[in-house]
Amino acid sequence: MTTNSANDIQQCIQKCQQTVQQLENMANQETNVQVKSMLKEGAHHLALCIEECQFSLKEIQSPTM
DSSP: OHHHHHHHHHHHHHHHHHHHHHHHHHHHHOOOOHHHHHHHHHHHHHHHHHHHHHHHHHHHHSOOO
């Protein structure tokens, strides 16, 4: 794939990392236990997606085949 694809994925990863941080900050400020839990869960799920995107990015940058 092209470098543009890698750059697009990297930019998306960075935006998602910022969103994870925002969710975690919101969770830390939340006093409602249920809301706090949901915010943390959302951050966790997004972090898992980021890991998958990072794997794809590595594959694009250095294909194994």
